[in-house]
Amino acid sequence: SRTVDRGDDGAVRVGGIDVRRLAEEIGTPAYVLDEEDFRARCRAWREAFGSEADVFYAGKAFLSRAVVRWLREEGLNLDVCSEGELTTALAAGMPPERIALHGNNKSAAEIERAIEAGVGRIVLDSFQEIVRVAHTAERLGKRQRVLVRVTVGVEAHTHEFIATAHEDQKFGIGLAGGQAAEAVRRVLRLEGLELVGIHSHIGSQIFDTSGFEVAAHRVVGLLKEIRDEHGVELPEIDLGGGLGIAYVSEDDPREPREIAVALREIVSRECERAGLAVPRISVEPGRAIAGPTTFTLYEVGTVKELAGLRTYVSVDGGMSDNIRTALYDADYSVALVSRASTAEPMLVRVVGKHCESGDIVVRDAFLPADLGPGDLIAVPATGAYCRSMASNYNHALRPPVVAVKDGVARTIVRRETEDDLLRLDVG
Numbered sequence: 001s002r003t004v005d006r007g008d009d010g011a012v013r014v015g016g017i018d019v020r021r022l023a024e025e026i027g028t029p030a031y032v033l034d035e036e037d038f039r040a041r042c043r044a045w046r047e048a049f050g051s052e053a054d055v056f057y058a059g060k061a062f063l064s065r066a067v068v069r070w071l072r073e074e075g076l077n078l079d080v081c082s083e084g085e086l087t088t089a090l091a092a093g094m095p096p097e098r099i100a101l102h103g104n105n106k107s108a109a110e111i112e113r114a115i116e117a118g119v120g121r122i123v124l125d126s127f128q129e130i131v132r133v134a135h136t137a138e139r140l141g142k143r144q145r146v147l148v149r150v151t152v153g154v155e156a157h158t159h160e161f162i163a164t165a166h167e168d169q170k171f172g173i174g175l176a177g178g179q180a181a182e183a184v185r186r187v188l189r190l191e192g193l194e195l196v197g198i199h200s201h202i203g204s205q206i207f208d209t210s211g212f213e214v215a216a217h218r219v220v221g222l223l224k225e226i227r228d229e230h231g232v233e234l235p236e237i238d239l240g241g242g243l244g245i246a247y248v249s250e251d252d253p254r255e256p257r258e259i260a261v262a263l264r265e266i267v268s269r270e271c272e273r274a275g276l277a278v279p280r281i282s283v284e285p286g287r288a289i290a291g292p293t294t295f296t297l298y299e300v301g302t303v304k305e306l307a308g309l310r311t312y313v314s315v316d317g318g319m320s321d322n323i324r325t326a327l328y329d330a331d332y333s334v335a336l337v338s339r340a341s342t343a344e345p346m347l348v349r350v351v352g353k354h355c356e357s358g359d360i361v362v363r364d365a366f367l368p369a370d371l372g373p374g375d376l377i378a379v380p381a382t383g384a385y386c387r388s389m390a391s392n393y394n395h396a397l398r399p400p401v402v403a404v405k406d407g408v409a410r411t412i413v414r415r416e417t418e419d420d421l422l423r424l425d426v427g
């Protein structure tokens, strides 16, 4: 993140605060979030897309009340995909019209809650849901603004579990075989729904713009079909999130501006060809905003050298605070942050303290050979899908999120306590 540097004695400072002081005050493991960096990324997205587009931050990456306030202040909207995220958004004062509700299996309660609250849009994901949302809106005497989520058939070059636009998966309604066109027909017939656009999300941790371009091309194709069949020009298209970030130095992410320019160009060109007015574009970045803003601070416990094999560095967290290495074979880097070292680098595997050999935080990393118990190490780029996917495996207490800014550290999500664990255990 942007405000990380090293002090004279080699210890890392973030937002003006020494990590050793952070560890003392808040303990480890902890997620340390650079608030100014988070806000700057929000602004970069807003500015890149300008006033003719909307940026919906994808709350699944990381959501808390403080985050909602930052989004509100920086002019971003919010994409939620569950009642829990919706509750957080509303509790923190996000204006409902700036909220979009997603999900492939929204419950009746979620739908009702969202419509009642007045969310700006619901992204429809199936034929059954079209009917459910329409009926709920009619019963509540409302007309709900909706988008239809389509699968455009793009093979995004990313891990299978986070690719979402190929045809054989649970999200969206296929463009192929006229399914999406049929969904639009049904939506347009229902009183309780106001169709404002088409939505597509091709996947996550994507580095090249070509997948988005193909998606935009196909979505505009559908807009044209809709115009030709129904005589309506839908005012919006949402091209989802998915922009990749640098987890390790080889990763080469695109800037928001590059994505914005590419999308605007392709959408304008395709619309011109089809004789359509250019719709408003929305995007839903999650990882690209939250990911780089945060590092996880761990304390080294044991260092175990297996002669001829490798060295295992165990930290006081693990797969309960970062499941991504085990789940997606994700790459991370790591650095010694509590002091300088001139020792030779050694190849290590950073592992957690869970009862499972797949509990790996960083598969292969170089750390100084004099590393030992009590040293603090940091794993960068853990702001997205780490705290939000954290678990209590082995009854681990989920770490806090601490926002640093101008030399002040503020806990925005506190560390879980044993009382928190026992409170849920009512048997």
Ligand code: LLP
Pocket: 058, 060, 061, 079, 102, 162, 201, 203, 204, 205, 240, 241, 242, 243, 284, 285, 286, 287, 288, 324, 328, 384, 385
């Ligand atoms: N919009 C929709 C409809 C989505 O499904 C997602 C992510 C996003 C936006 C935000 O995508 P982003 O910009 O953050 O890539 N847990 C996985 C990522 C799953 C993403 C699911 N949907 C991970 O840790 O990599």
